Amino acid sequence: VQGLSLANVPKALERLKAVGLTAQQTGHDNVRTVYCHPLSGVDAEELIDARPLCREVTELFLGDRFYSDLPRKFNIGICGKPGASLHYWTQDIGLLATRGPDGETMFHLVVGGNQGQNPHLASHLPVLVPPERVVEVVRALLNLFCEQGSREKRDRARFAYLVEALGVEGVLAELDQRLEIPLVPCTSPPELPAGHDDLVGWLGQRQAGKWALGLAAPVGRLGWQQLEGLSIAAKRWASGMLRCTLDQGIVVIDVPTGFKDAVATMAARYGLSGQADSIVRNVVACTGKQFCNIAVTETKAHALKLIDELRRRALAMHGIRIHISGCPSACALHHTADIGLKGVRVRRLLGTREGFDVYLGGGINSQLHLALPYKTGVDVDQLPQLVEEVLREFYLRHKPGQTFSSFWRERLRDTRAAATGERDYCPPVWECERCGHHFHGEDPPIYCPQCAGLRRHFARLELEDTVETLPAVSEAAAQPSLAEARADLAFAAGVASLSGSV
Numbered sequence: 001v002q003g004l005s006l007a008n009v010p011k012a013l014e015r016l017k018a019v020g021l022t023a024q025q026t027g028h029d030n031v032r033t034v035y036c037h038p039l040s041g042v043d044a045e046e047l048i049d050a051r052p053l054c055r056e057v058t059e060l061f062l063g064d065r066f067y068s069d070l071p072r073k074f075n076i077g078i079c080g081k082p083g084a085s086l087h088y089w090t091q092d093i094g095l096l097a098t099r100g101p102d103g104e105t106m107f108h109l110v111v112g113g114n115q116g117q118n119p120h121l122a123s124h125l126p127v128l129v130p131p132e133r134v135v136e137v138v139r140a141l142l143n144l145f146c147e148q149g150s151r152e153k154r155d156r157a158r159f160a161y162l163v164e165a166l167g168v169e170g171v172l173a174e175l176d177q178r179l180e181i182p183l184v185p186c187t188s189p190p191e192l193p194a195g196h197d198d199l200v201g202w203l204g205q206r207q208a209g210k211w212a213l214g215l216a217a218p219v220g221r222l223g224w225q226q227l228e229g230l231s232i233a234a235k236r237w238a239s240g241m242l243r244c245t246l247d248q249g250i251v252v253i254d255v256p257t258g259f260k261d262a263v264a265t266m267a268a269r270y271g272l273s274g275q276a277d278s279i280v281r282n283v284v285a286c287t288g289k290q291f292c293n294i295a296v297t298e299t300k301a302h303a304l305k306l307i308d309e310l311r312r313r314a315l316a317m318h319g320i321r322i323h324i325s326g327c328p329s330a331c332a333l334h335h336t337a338d339i340g341l342k343g344v345r346v347r348r349l350l351g352t353r354e355g356f357d358v359y360l361g362g363g364i365n366s367q368l369h370l371a372l373p374y375k376t377g378v379d380v381d382q383l384p385q386l387v388e389e390v391l392r393e394f395y396l397r398h399k400p401g402q403t404f405s406s407f408w409r410e411r412l413r414d415t416r417a418a419a420t421g422e423r424d425y426c427p428p429v430w431e432c433e434r435c436g437h438h439f440h441g442e443d444p445p446i447y448c449p450q451c452a453g454l455r456r457h458f459a460r461l462e463l464e465d466t467v468e469t470l471p472a473v474s475e476a477a478a479q480p481s482l483a484e485a486r487a488d489l490a491f492a493a494g495v496a497s498l499s500g501s502v
Contacts, residue, residue: 002291024062031061031074031142038199038245040080042253044206047097047105048131050080056135060142067142071149072157076138078107083191086336087246089122089368090115092159093141095134096190106130108190109183111141111171112163115330119370120160123168124190125175127183140178144171193364196321199245200281201274202260205253211260212243212253215267216276219285219303220248229270237263248284278317279307285324286331288343295326297343297354302380309384312449313441315391320404321363322387324356335370336362338404339387346377348422355379357417360390361409372409373417382425385440389425430458 004012013023026033034057036050037043057076061067075091077084088094090113100106106128113122129137141159148166150157163171176182199214217226230252234240239254250272255263264274283306286292288299303324310317323337334340340362346355356378362371378386390408398407430444431437435451444458 022062025068028068029070029072030068031070031076034058034076034078035246036078037081037085038197038243038251039203039205039212039253042205042207042210042212043081044204046081046206047099048080050078050095050097053078053095053131053134057138060135060139066146070142070146071151072154072159074142074145074159075113078134083193085197085246086193086363086368087333089113090119090333090336091122092145093138094122095129098128098190100128100130100184104130106184106186107134108186109137110190112160114158114160115333115335116158117155117328117330118160119330119335120164121368121370123163123171125168125172126185126187127172127175128186129183133181133183136179137175137183140175143178144174148174192367195319195364197245197247198281198319199247199249199251200276203251207254209257210253211255211257212251213255213260213263213267213274214245214249214251215272215274216249216281217272218276218280218307219283219300221300222250226270226272229266230272233263233266247281249281277311278319279310279315282317282319282321283307283324284321284332284337286326288326292326294329295343296345297326297356297380299324299326299332299343302354302383306383306387310387313384313388315388317391320391320394334359334362336368337371338363338408339390340371341383344377346379346420348379353379355420356383358386360412361405361407363405364403369405369409372412374408374412375420376417378420378425379422382420385425429461431461433457433459 001012016022025031034054036054037046040046040051041049057078076093077088077091078095079085079088080097082098084094084096088096089110092111092113094110094113095107096110098106098108107130109125109127109129110122111125112120114120145159145162149159149162166174200216201214203212203214205212215230230242230250231240234242234252237255237259238252241253243251243253245251252263252267267273283303285299285303287295288301289295289297290300306322320338322339322341323332323334324341325332325334326343328342330342334342338360340359341356342359344355344357345352357373358375358378359371360374362369374390375386394404394407398404428441430439430441432439432448432451432453434453434457435448437448437450438461439445439448439458444455446455447453448457
């Protein structure tokens with residue numbers, strides 16, 4: 001919740017507490033929000049509703065000072081359905097539902113996942129955890145981290161480094177020492193996700209005659225009018241429940257079949273749709289510099305501009321995901337996206353600008369992968385052209401059945417990321433001679449999007465080769481003074497009167 005004035009913070013916290021929400025221990029070196037699948041309790045494929053377990057784990061540490069001073073932050077995810085999303089593999093602890101030897105519901109245990117400057121995918125511990133022992137196991141792993149986690153260097157203080165130091169066998173030995181009863185051994189690995197969760201549109205619930213409507217909030221930014229409108233729709237035509245998704249969307253659940261159109265229409269009234277295009281539903285951006293004091297670049301504003309530009313170029317994402325983080329902390333999970341962007345400052349002729357390092361090939365490719373570096377120091381204005389090029393290269397040259405991730409991992413396996421120059425990703429500029437519209441691309445469009453003029457009306461503008469050698473001119477110096485502007489207008493008026501023009 002952003003934009004609160006200091007005087008209103010106590011009242012806001014009271015209102016949140018009244019509905020069971022708290023900001024306590026949501027930052028610094030403690031356990032962060034424990035999460036489960038957005039459709040827990042209504043998903044037709046789930047083996048167990050993980051929400052009660054999330055609450056029990058939260059009660060374990062919330063308000064406990066012993067767990068409020070960990071070596072570093074700690075993330076926990078519990079998924080009640082097989083084939084858990086990729087997100088669970090980048091958490092400090094991930095519990096993934098499966099069937100046990102006798103068909104009962106159990107959890108695979110993966111530990112040591114991490115995004116950030118040194119990303120790691122979680123390691124599988126070869127044991128099964130019954131639901132009634134989840135809290136016990138989480139407590140034991142938290143205590144291990146408290147006792148043996150590094151407190152010397154913050155960049156080496158995540159649980160992933162302790163798991164790396166001890167090894168899987170070492171972590172298992174420490175866990176056995178802290179548990180009264182050993183866990184059930186299990187050598188078979190967890191089921192890998194078949195793809196990213198697509199929670200946009202109408203989703204059937206396991207309850208007969210009930211539906212969930214997944215809505216795409218562009219780059220996760222939701223105004224209070226939108227939230228209030230959705231809450232009214234949920235109360236009027238459903239159970240009054242809203243769910244947040246890991247991809248910055250929002251879901252209205254328990255919508256009866258007869259009220260589907262009413263809920264969708266009211267959502268559309270507030271600018272939210274379950275029919276979002278392939279670009280909006282696949283672009284994720286972290287908070288960015290506007291509200292985060294450690295971000296290097298803005299993200300959401302750049303993401304919205306990128307969405308508009310990709311639309312203008314008539315590109316379709318076809319499930320290809322772009323995740324934009326404003327700094328190395330990777331809050332937008334750019335290491336596990338098809339196209340990951342990490343905010344940096346880039347040096348150009350006229351000074352430094354906001355830019356991004358580009359990673360390709362993260363996510364799911366028969367197994368889980370972290371993205372590989374592709375380009376460094378890409379100016380924010382160069383992003384649309386770069387994205388268009390990597391998309392078109394994939395669409396043109398991929399093998400049948402080959403994913404974007406596997407295509408680019410194959411391309412980048414033996415290459416190093418190249419630094420981006422000032423002239424890179426600068427396509428030709430075409431000017432419509434009828435209306436003056438400028439089009440950026442290798443070829444002019446079939447018709448002008450502004451005046452509908454045909455392609456023959458476009459002329460290519462040639463850039464001067466000496467632009468880079470010109471001295472820098474300040475913005476103020478580049479603007480004519482008011483007196484100069486008036487003199488120019490007077491001179492133009494005089495010429496017009498002499499020539500008989502109006």
